Amino acid sequence: MNLRRLKRQGVLGINARNLLYTQRWNARRGLPNVDDKLATRELCQAAGVAMPAVLAVARTHREARALPERLREHETFVVKPARGAMGNGILVLERREGELLRRGAPLEEAALAYHAASIVSGLYSLAGHADAALIEERLRAHPTFAELVPDGVPDVRVVVYRGVPVTAMTRLPTAASGGRANLHQGAIGVGIDLASGHTTHATFRDRPVRRHPDSDAILRDVALPEFETILRVAVGATDQTGLGYVGADVVVDAARGPVILELNARPGLAVQLANRAGLLPRLRAVDELLAEGDIPDAEERIALGRRIASEHAR
Numbered sequence: 001m002n003l004r005r006l007k008r009q010g011v012l013g014i015n016a017r018n019l020l021y022t023q024r025w026n027a028r029r030g031l032p033n034v035d036d037k038l039a040t041r042e043l044c045q046a047a048g049v050a051m052p053a054v055l056a057v058a059r060t061h062r063e064a065r066a067l068p069e070r071l072r073e074h075e076t077f078v079v080k081p082a083r084g085a086m087g088n089g090i091l092v093l094e095r096r097e098g099e100l101l102r103r104g105a106p107l108e109e110a111a112l113a114y115h116a117a118s119i120v121s122g123l124y125s126l127a128g129h130a131d132a133a134l135i136e137e138r139l140r141a142h143p144t145f146a147e148l149v150p151d152g153v154p155d156v157r158v159v160v161y162r163g164v165p166v167t168a169m170t171r172l173p174t175a176a177s178g179g180r181a182n183l184h185q186g187a188i189g190v191g192i193d194l195a196s197g198h199t200t201h202a203t204f205r206d207r208p209v210r211r212h213p214d215s216d217a218i219l220r221d222v223a224l225p226e227f228e229t230i231l232r233v234a235v236g237a238t239d240q241t242g243l244g245y246v247g248a249d250v251v252v253d254a255a256r257g258p259v260i261l262e263l264n265a266r267p268g269l270a271v272q273l274a275n276r277a278g279l280l281p282r283l284r285a286v287d288e289l290l291a292e293g294d295i296p297d298a299e300e301r302i303a304l305g306r307r308i309a310s311e312h313a314r
């Protein structure tokens with residue numbers, strides 16, 4: 001699959017995305033709803049859309065210092081910047097015999113407090129603004145996903161345009177990505193056929209791959225669990241934001257099922273490579289269909305998106 005062929009297939013580039021989609025459909029006043037994970041949580045909570053539980057929040061250096069003690073009763077948890085991106089500043093921690101471990105290596109409580117203080121100082125936030133350290137319940141990969149990856153929690157990125165899901169991929173952590181499902185860190189992107197909920201092609205660092213490099217699992221034609229619900233929570237959360245072009249990240253937790261991990265107002269374009277299909281024809285089809293009249297309800301929009309994706313699968 002080369003770039004020229006993708007272009008002929010209506011690939012969306014960064015300039016067109018900004019000009020025609022994100023700037024046009026994502027009003028500035030809606031951006032704080034997604035750029036801050038605590039704000040997203042409030043919206044989702046109000047709408048009854050599941051997100052990981054929050055165990056603690058530190059907004060000041062004093063609260064950062066107090067964190068280790070507050071977290072002593074928790075066996076495992078995740079520390080992240082509320083306004084972070086691309087997996088930066090995220091720690092997944094667990095306890096063994098009272099001691100904190102990060103990816104198997106001991107982490108002193110003082111180092112945890114220091115990390116939280118760095119988050120509060122804005123080390124990982126956009127433009128270096130002061131931030132909050134968010135301590136979340138640790139999610140666990142649903143068995144179908146756990147079979148694909150030896151370590152870390154995969155997610156499903158769904159692009160929702162004007163309330164219609166138009167494309168999706170699952171992102172699989174690798175040893176290189178340090179267990180995080182971020183393509184920038186070296187996670188694998190696997191396209192998803194929206195109609196069936198089965199995986200299609202996989203790409204690792206923008207190149208096609210057949211198997212996961214760590215687990216050796218074949219990545220094609222995997223039936224994803226609870227795919228209907230994945231689309232429903234993605235659309236349900238997006239509906240709360242007032243934004244028209246959103247990347248919704250959904251994790252299928254082993255115990256809780258699909259939950260929203262975060263929303264993104266500037267979703268990346270690599271989803272096209274993973275699906276070997278450009279976005280433009282799908283976005284145009286949505287515009288045409290929505291021009292016809294009333295705004296359909298969420299279930300109708302999901303059905304519409306699945307139909308459009310099948311009609312523009314190549």
Ligand SMILES: Nc1ncnc2c1ncn2[C@@H]1O[C@H](COP(=O)(O)OP(=O)(O)O)[C@@H](O)[C@H]1O
Binds near residue numbers: 052153249
């Ligand atoms: N609560 C959690 N439990 C387990 N893994 C998580 C959790 N939160 C994040 N991760 C891992 O870290 C990755 C990045 O987290 P995310 O919240 O999307 O932050 P970012 O905005 O930096 O992408 C996720 O894709 C997932 O692999």
Ligand SMILES: [Mg+2]
Binds near residue numbers: 086087182249262
């Ligand atoms: Mg993310």
